[in-house]
Amino acid sequence: MITLLDGFVDEPSCLGVPPYISPYVRYIAGAIRDAGEKYEYITIEEWRKGRKIKGDVLVILAGAVVPGRYLRGMPISFREFQEICKNFKGIKILVGSAARYGFRRGGGKSFIDGGRYVDYSVKKDGDAFLYELLNGEPVDRLRTKTEWRRWSVLGAEIAKQHPDYPQPLIAEIETYRGCVRWFTGGCSFCIEPLFRRPLFRDEDEIIKEVKALVAAGVVNFRIGGQSCFFSYKAKGIGESECPMPNVDAIKRLLESISKMQPKVLHIDNVNPSIVANWEEKSREITH
Ligand code: SF4
Structure with missing residues (x-):
């Protein structure tokens, strides 16, 4: 089973910090379903409260590139990301803007690269990468328009697993x-x-x-x-x-x-x- 850990995204044109659920989470869920696999969804807030990761493949979605103040949940920190990676023994995949640009340190400081803590650090679309990986070959690419259409619908059900649902x-x-x-x-x-x-x-x-x-x-x-x-x-x-x-x-x-x-x-x-x-x-x- 694949565990999708939502570290929450906050980008100039995409918000996924509670009470928001980002489209990326849903596209990834759709791609996993499309590949015939099962997933569990867990947010970083649930992990902080002690929820265990059950999957044997861990996908961490992370990337808060916009400085923000949040009321219902804080995006994953680099320290938390390190701890989760250190304790998880299966395949680890980092997706989202944290994979593309690194983890934000705040206060105008430079970004930190998390690539060396995971097996794969996906620079393009995490959903497309997972779909390829689950079909046998890891390929870092953008999703096609057809996949976009299919995965956005197939992944809608993951919303039911969000703590704010x-x-x-x-x-x-x-x-x-x-x-x-x-x-x-x-x-x-x-x-x-x-x-x-x-x-x-x-x-x-x-x-x-x-x-x-x-x-x-x-x-x-x-x-x-x-x-x-x-x-x-x-x-x-x-x-x-x-x-x-x-x-x-x-x-x-x-x-x-x-x-x-x-x-x-x-x-x-x-x-x-x-x-x-x-x-x-x-x-x-x-x-
Ligand atoms: S901030 Fe980015 S998206 Fe907005 S107008 Fe400038 S280039 Fe375009």
């Missing part, structure tokens, strides 16, 4: 990866432009994922998994750093999710320069 759990929903400013290099400190041209999920894929989460009993949602929500499927991408908001696509998405009558539906991450350049279009979205 059903309330006050909030499922973070991702609409795309990358940044519309990639072709000029974007902001110097940011990694999103490295994904090159943004890869958008289609509305129906996102809606299917939300439906699967609703069927699993999730009632609260945040559409926060993107660098700018108003740039979702925007027009003029690759020509302007401020492409025109696609009001129809955004409306379709929000209206379809609203029809499922979530208790909470909110959005996060809108680039102010898009609002400033497209005032009327932005108003249409918020009306």
